[in-house]
Amino acid sequence: MGLLNDLAARGQAVWLDFVDKKFLAEGGLQKLVDEDGLTGVTSNPSIFEKAMGHGDAYDEELAAYDKANPGAATIDRYEHLAILDIQAAADILRPVYDRLDSKDGYVSLEVSPYLANDTDATIAEAQKLWAAVDRPNLMIKIPGTPAGVPAIAATIDAGINVNVTLLFSVEAYQSVALAYVEGLEKRAARGEPIDRIASVASFFVSRIDSKIDDKIDAGVGGDAAKALKGKVAIANAKLAYAWYQDFIASDRWQALAAKGAQVQRLLWASTGTKNPDYRDTLYLDTLIGKDTVNTVPPKTMDAFRIRGTVGDTLTENVEDARKVIADQEALGLDLKGVADTLVEEGVASFSAAFDDLLGAIAAKHPASV
Structure with missing residues (x-):
């Protein structure tokens, strides 16, 4: 039992942000499940x-x-x-899924990034991939774009687990949380079960600090802004979780909980630090809380085993977090604009990786279209 296992006692699941045929075949994932208590896996076009x-x-x-x-x-x-x-990967995680009664043990597969702005095509692709993989512990990844929000509701309504990706703002997160609820409510209204449908909302972290820090280094906000370096992303995440706590206490959610609905867990994504001046476990140490997931790249996972710190950090200093967000706005750092840009860049980045991936596969013998 090590530090990664200790996170489970705090209510946080650890997922691996990596998948690879050789890694799976040689027992790498099974080892993490057995030794570190790993309970999930994510993939994306860049990983593939x-x-x-x-x-x-x-x-x-x-x-x-x-x-x-x-x-x-x-x-x-x-x-x-x-x-x-x-x-x-799903088969390796199936015993986890069974042991936790569908509360965890998931592997995620993303719809084509080319469809990020097409609601109907996203819904169709989610249904196609769900049928093709044919595993109950699959989550279909759908971006939290404006077109993705109704696709999320429809996919949940169809009984398909969803991992919502590319969330950078509290407002975007709120939209997809309500889409999840809408899908569950429609199923419940028809008398269909909702107790084994799962969803996570992937809220990105380090990319926000990278953008904000670049602005501060460029002089935006003057000397006063320097105190906010490395703080905005964590504050943003803490306010998202504070909203989640309020929402699950609401009558609307409690009506679904009474029918067995699972909460949509916040999942911290992009948790490898990109600034070498920051400790490499920063986005794990500071975002530990109940009913959350941290999806971790292998290198960051290795670092946390050695020098991570475990505590109920997600609910600490929330008022300080509110002040950080208020200060960044007053200083013109424009978190909202940064979040909008990051969504666009994320879709473009995954599309470019998909282009490269398809190009590499097309180039392999025998050639195909």
Whole structure:
């Protein structure tokens, strides 16, 4: 039992922000489950691009698929490989899912980033991937864009677990939390079960500090703003969690809870520090709280085992967090504008990674369209 296991006692789950065929086959994920209490896995186009686009680990499976499906489209070739990885990860995590009675043990697979601004196409893609993977402990990742919000509600309504991604502002988080509730309410109104439907809201952290810190370094806000370096992202996350606590105490949520609904957990994403001046466990140490998830890259996970600190930090100094957010606004750091930019950049980044991924797969023999 180590520091990562200690987080479970505080009500926080640890998920791995990584998936790779070789890692799964060689027992890497199982080891983390057994030794560190890991309870979930996330993927995204950037992760798959690194896994599939480099080396030859996937070549044998790809060749077999191509032989059975001559002339298959590149997107279909990618989905075949991704689905195999996701199924393998889901099967490893299935005992966790069963032990925790569907409260955890999930693996996430993202809809195509090309669909981020298309509600109907996102809904259709979510249903297609859900059927193809065919595992109850799958979560479909849908971006929390304006087009994604109604897609989230519809996907939950269809009984599909959802990991909402690319959330940077409290307001965006509130929208997707209410979309989750809307989906559950529609199911409940039809008399359909809601007790085994799960969702997380992936709230990004380090990218906010990177943008805000760059503004401060460029002179925005003057000397007064320097005291806010490395503080805005954590404050933003704490205020999101404070809203969550208020919301689950509301009559609207309690009506669903009485029917067995699971809370939509806040998931802290982008938790590897990007500024070398900050301690490498910063976004784990400061965001520990009940009913949350921290999705952690392997390097940050290794660091936390050695020098992480565990405490109920998410609910500490919330009034200080409110002051940080008020001060950044008064100093012109424009967190709202930063959050809007980061959503656009996130969609573009995942689309570019998807371009690279499909290009790498298309280039592998035998060539396909």
